[in-house]
Amino acid sequence: MSIKIGILGYGNLGKGVEAAIAKNNDMVLTGVFTRRDPSTLKIKSQGVPVLSAAELDNGAADVDVLIICGGSATDLPEMTPKYASLYNVIDSFDTHANIPSHFSNVDAAAKKAGKVGIISCGWDPGMFSLNRVYSDSILPGGTAYTFWGKGVSQGHSDAIRRIDGVVDARQYTIPVEKALDAVRSGKNPELSTREKHTRECFVVAADGADKAAIEEKIKTMPNYFADYDTTVHFISAEEMKRDHSGLPHGGSVIYSGITGEGNNHVIEYSLKLDSNPEFTGSVLVSFARAAYRLEQEGVSGAKTVLDIAPAYLSAKSGEELRAHYL
Amino acid sequence: MSIKIGILGYGNLGKGVEAAIAKNNDMVLTGVFTRRDPSTLKIKSQGVPVLSAAELDNGAADVDVLIICGGSATDLPEMTPKYASLYNVIDSFDTHANIPSHFSNVDAAAKKAGKVGIISCGWDPGMFSLNRVYSDSILPGGTAYTFWGKGVSQGHSDAIRRIDGVVDARQYTIPVEKALDAVRSGKNPELSTREKHTRECFVVAADGADKAAIEEKIKTMPNYFADYDTTVHFISAEEMKRDHSGLPHGGSVIYSGITGEGNNHVIEYSLKLDSNPEFTGSVLVSFARAAYRLEQEGVSGAKTVLDIAPAYLSAKSGEELRAHYL
Numbered sequence: 001m002s003i004k005i006g007i008l009g010y011g012n013l014g015k016g017v018e019a020a021i022a023k024n025n026d027m028v029l030t031g032v033f034t035r036r037d038p039s040t041l042k043i044k045s046q047g048v049p050v051l052s053a054a055e056l057d058n059g060a061a062d063v064d065v066l067i068i069c070g071g072s073a074t075d076l077p078e079m080t081p082k083y084a085s086l087y088n089v090i091d092s093f094d095t096h097a098n099i100p101s102h103f104s105n106v107d108a109a110a111k112k113a114g115k116v117g118i119i120s121c122g123w124d125p126g127m128f129s130l131n132r133v134y135s136d137s138i139l140p141g142g143t144a145y146t147f148w149g150k151g152v153s154q155g156h157s158d159a160i161r162r163i164d165g166v167v168d169a170r171q172y173t174i175p176v177e178k179a180l181d182a183v184r185s186g187k188n189p190e191l192s193t194r195e196k197h198t199r200e201c202f203v204v205a206a207d208g209a210d211k212a213a214i215e216e217k218i219k220t221m222p223n224y225f226a227d228y229d230t231t232v233h234f235i236s237a238e239e240m241k242r243d244h245s246g247l248p249h250g251g252s253v254i255y256s257g258i259t260g261e262g263n264n265h266v267i268e269y270s271l272k273l274d275s276n277p278e279f280t281g282s283v284l285v286s287f288a289r290a291a292y293r294l295e296q297e298g299v300s301g302a303k304t305v306l307d308i309a310p311a312y313l314s315a316k317s318g319e320e321l322r323a324h325y326l
Numbered sequence: 327m328s329i330k331i332g333i334l335g336y337g338n339l340g341k342g343v344e345a346a347i348a349k350n351n352d353m354v355l356t357g358v359f360t361r362r363d364p365s366t367l368k369i370k371s372q373g374v375p376v377l378s379a380a381e382l383d384n385g386a387a388d389v390d391v392l393i394i395c396g397g398s399a400t401d402l403p404e405m406t407p408k409y410a411s412l413y414n415v416i417d418s419f420d421t422h423a424n425i426p427s428h429f430s431n432v433d434a435a436a437k438k439a440g441k442v443g444i445i446s447c448g449w450d451p452g453m454f455s456l457n458r459v460y461s462d463s464i465l466p467g468g469t470a471y472t473f474w475g476k477g478v479s480q481g482h483s484d485a486i487r488r489i490d491g492v493v494d495a496r497q498y499t500i501p502v503e504k505a506l507d508a509v510r511s512g513k514n515p516e517l518s519t520r521e522k523h524t525r526e527c528f529v530v531a532a533d534g535a536d537k538a539a540i541e542e543k544i545k546t547m548p549n550y551f552a553d554y555d556t557t558v559h560f561i562s563a564e565e566m567k568r569d570h571s572g573l574p575h576g577g578s579v580i581y582s583g584i585t586g587e588g589n590n591h592v593i594e595y596s597l598k599l600d601s602n603p604e605f606t607g608s609v610l611v612s613f614a615r616a617a618y619r620l621e622q623e624g625v626s627g628a629k630t631v632l633d634i635a636p637a638y639l640s641a642k643s644g645e646e647l648r649a650h651y652l
Contacts, residue, residue, distance in 0.1 A: 019586040023466055099648050120652055127460070129652045130636055131595075134453070136651065137612040137639035138605075140349055186598075259608055260345040263600035269457075270596075272512075274589035279464075282585055286463040306637040306647055310456055313463035321632055323426050325462065326446055326455040 002028040003292045005285070006063030006087070008053060008079070010034055010041055012247065013092065014069035016281025018045055024285060026315045030062045031055075059086035064295075065288040066090070069281075077102060084110040084117040084302070088291040090284050092122040099125070099304075107302035116291040118303045122280040123271055124148070128253045130305055131269040135255035139265060142257025145183045147196060149173035151249025151276060159224045160201055163217050165209030168237065170244040172200045175251065183254045186264040199230040202244055204237050249276035286313040328354040329618045331611070332389030332413070334379060334405070336360055336367055338573065339418065340395035342607025344371055350611060352641045356388045357381075385412035391614040392416070395607075403428060410436040410443040410628070414617040416610050418448040425451070425630075433628035442617040444629045448606040449597055450474070454579045456631055457595040461581035465591060468583025471509045473522060475499035477575025477602065485550045486527055489543050491535030494563065496570040498526045501577065512582045512590040525556045528570055530563050575602035612639040 005021055007014045010032050021029045022045070029048050034041050038050040055061055066087040070076050072095045080091045084106050093102050099120055106117040120126065124146065132144045153173045160169035179196050182189040201218055205211055215232045218225055235243075252270035259265065273279045287305065290312035294303070311318055316325075331347055333340045336358050347355045348371070355374050360367050364376040381387055392413040396402050398421045406417045410432050419428050425446055436443040446452065450472065458470045479499045486495035505522050508515040527544055531537050541558045544551055561569075578596035585591065599605045613631065616638035620629070637644055642651075 016585070023585065096652065099652050100645065103648055125652045127464075127593075130460070132651045133636050133640055133647060134456070137615075137636070137641075138453075138608045140641065184598075259342070259349065259601060259604035263604050265600060265605050266598040267453075268594070268596045268598075270594045272510075272592040272594075274591060275585060278585035278589050279591050282464045289463075304648060304652055306652065307635050307644070309633050309635045310459050310463070311632040314459055315463075315466065318633070319426065321459060322429055322630060325458045326422065326425055326451045326630055326632065 002026055003289060004028055004030040004062055004064045005288055006031045006033060006056070006061060006066045007069060008033045008056070008066055008083070009069035009075070010043060010050075011069060012277035013281055013284075015044070016275065016277035016279070017067050017069060017284055018043065018281070019278050020282040020285040023282070024289075024315060027285065027289070033061070033066075056083060056086065061087070063087060064292050067284050067288055077105070080117060080119060081105040081109040084115055085113045086115070088115050088288075088295050089117045090121055090288050090291060091117075091119050092126070092280060092284060093120045094122065094125055096125065103302050103304065111301045114295075114300045116294045116299060116301065116303060118287045118291050118305070118308065120304055121284050121287045123273075123283060124251070126280075126283055126305055127271070128251070128269070131253045131267070132255070133306055135253075135257070135267045139255065139257025139259065139267075142255055142265075143188050145191070145254045145256075146251065147175035147180060147254070148251040149175050149197065149249065151251070151273070152244075152247050154247075156199065156201075156224055159221060160203060160218055163214055165206050165214055166203055167206050168204040168240050170202045170240065172202075174198045174200060180252070180254070183256065184266060184268065186256045186266050188256055193227045194229060197228060199225055199228045201230065201232045202235050202240065203232060204240050205234055246274065247276045249273050249279075289313060289315065328352055329615060330354055330356040330388060330390045331614055332357045332359060332382075332387060332392045333395060334359045334382070334392055334409070335395035335401070336369060337395060338603035339607055339610075341370070342601065342603035342605070343393050343395060343610055344369065344607070345604050346608040346611040349608070350615075350641060353611065353615070359387070359392075382409060382412065387413070389413060390618050393610050393614055403431070406443060406445060407431040407435040410441055411439045412441070414441050414614075414621050415443045416447055416614050416617060417443075417445050418452070418606060418610060419446045420448065420451055422451065429628050429630065437627045440621075440626045442620045442625055442627065442629060444613045444617050444631070444634065446630055447610050447613045449599075449609060450577065452606075452609055452631055453597070454577070454595070457579045457593070458581070459632055461579075461583070461593045465581065465583025465585065465593075468581055468591075469514050471517070471522075471580045471582075472577065473501035473506060473580070474577040475501050475523065475575070477577070477599070478570075478573050480573075482525065482527075482550055485547060486529060486544055489540055491532050491540055492529055493532050494530040494566050496528045496566065498528075500524045500526060506578070506580070509580045509582065510592060510594065512592050514582055519553045520555060523554060525551055525554045527556065527558045528561050528566065529558060530566050531560055572600065573602045575599050575605075615639060615641065
């Protein structure tokens with residue numbers, strides 16, 4: 001019997017989840033739910049209904065696990081607790097500072113309903129968090145360094161698009177090779193924001209726009225760019241479409257710690273992703289399997305990736321994993 | 327209240343466990359147990375009793391978790407089930423082919439006693455297994471490559487030492503850079519044994535020994551060396567002591583898989599370890615914490631690293647992990 005998955009929200013992430021479900025034989029997509037008019041939405045999967053998000057409200061939708069593909073700023077804080085009171089849910093909530101309160105809201109709703117809600121799945125938070133915790137548990141007192149990129153930051157790209165005279169923009173976050181090398185050597189360097197990453201921006205300017213002014217506005221934008229070495233390239237709309245239409249990303253968590261009389265150990269986990277939303281969607285889908293199994297066992301409440309035994313993520317049996325993967 | 331740890335066996339791994347316990351404030355070493363005459367054993371920790379292994383037999387030793395530091399060939403298949411019927415136990419059983427039967431023996435003993443036995447902890451099996459399973463769960467249908475080294479293989483060093491005329495030997499397993507690059511590029515290459523690793527041997531020969539014959543015996547030794555490009559260096563006993571007395575190791579699990587319309591993703595987990603036994607010992611200690619907690623919750627039976635939620639390994643609370651590590 002397949003695990004029935006619903007997707008709420010059909011942006012890049014929702015499409016990534018849809019692609020991931022197609023790779024997992026023990027799962028079936030039973031509905032895509034949208035806040036838009038469902039008749040305007042064309043999805044890739046054949047024979048899967050597109051339904052109004054309102055159809056979820058009475059708890060009767062035919063889904064074992066609902067994967068909520070909304071934004072962390074305003075969607076998820078409201079949606080995840082709401083739907084956790086009706087369904088097992090998964091989200092990719094990524095505002096690190098607000099995870100504790102989001103966790104507690106989802107926990108209360110899910111416990112009351114006897115459902116499981118796994119929050120903050122993806123790669124950071126998500127796979128990177130797992131590696132920070134495994135490493136810190138094995139080598140307590142060590143230092144974790146997280147690097148992002150090379151990859152497209154959608155938040156930074158959006159910030160550039162909001163500048164007057166900008167038609168389109170793509171921003172790449174790039175880790176500084178020298179910093180990576182210093183960390184990998186186990187030297188435990190102190191690194192400033194500027195020393196860890198650079199930012200490279202590709203911008204399509206409107207006809208007649210003041211490019212120098214745009215460049216200045218980008219480079220001095222607080223929080224987003226002012227603390228980084230930033231380069232800006234003006235390109236044509238055709239070049240943007242041809243060279244920058246993908247959403248690659250990646251990065252690494254590098255942990256360095258000491259045992260005994262000064263023996264040093266370096267643990268590195270790194271990702272090189274052609275498609276950020278498809279990889280993130282794939283992570284969400286594997287945790288959906290875990291949510292379903294936990295509910296079947298009578299577990300309820302909010303969980304994070306740190307609370308899930310790895311075997312729950314796999315479609316393979318314990319016997320098969322022990323025989324071939326251990 | 328501290329978790330009371332006992333160590334059975336005081337070789338390199340037992341010493342690595344001892345060093346790890348000293349880094350974990352929530353644990354205390356309450357005894358080192360040995361099959362040798364305890365009066366002949368001098369341990370590093372102050373004020374910790376060295377006791378005969380026989381003291382464990384009635385189940386009354388003052389330990390919450392016993393970490394069994396024996397060999398996989400003959401010690402652990404007998405010892406882990408035996409002590410799992412008396413204590414929570416941890417081992418680093420690493421004969422991959424025999425893990426299913428070892429698991430089932432430990433499971434039966436531990437369940438009957440209401441204890442927890444976590445087998446095959448370490449880095450391979452162990453952390454590498456975790457990464458194979460996480461990756462395969464996220465990107466099913468992809469390919470996992472495991473590389474070992476650069477590091478000292480104790481089994482291969484021992485095999486050389488058994489050759490007539492060899493006084494001492496150290497063997498390094500070295501991954502082939504070209505193979506690593508091909509795998510990292512996501513090309514999914516088919517790699518033979520010879521293409522993945524080379525073997526470098528440092529040998530102290532007895533006075534007057536036939537070095538050419540020794541070299542020939544090493545290079546043609548079935549299973550150990552015949553399938554590899556092997557180089558042999560003859561060195562003096564002084565050089566051996568000066569340059570090769572450490573036990574560094576490491577390696578990587580590289581997983582590559584596809585999503586959607588051919589988007590490729592590469593996940594790499596790599597370790598660079600100054601001391602193999604101290605790192606392995608540190609992994610065992612973190613899983614000892616999990617075994618203790620699981621027994622407190624009423625869980626019993628055999629487990630592997632795949633069955634343990636990561637948060638159980640950490641001395642930090644769920645709240646602290648969510649606030650600072652997620």
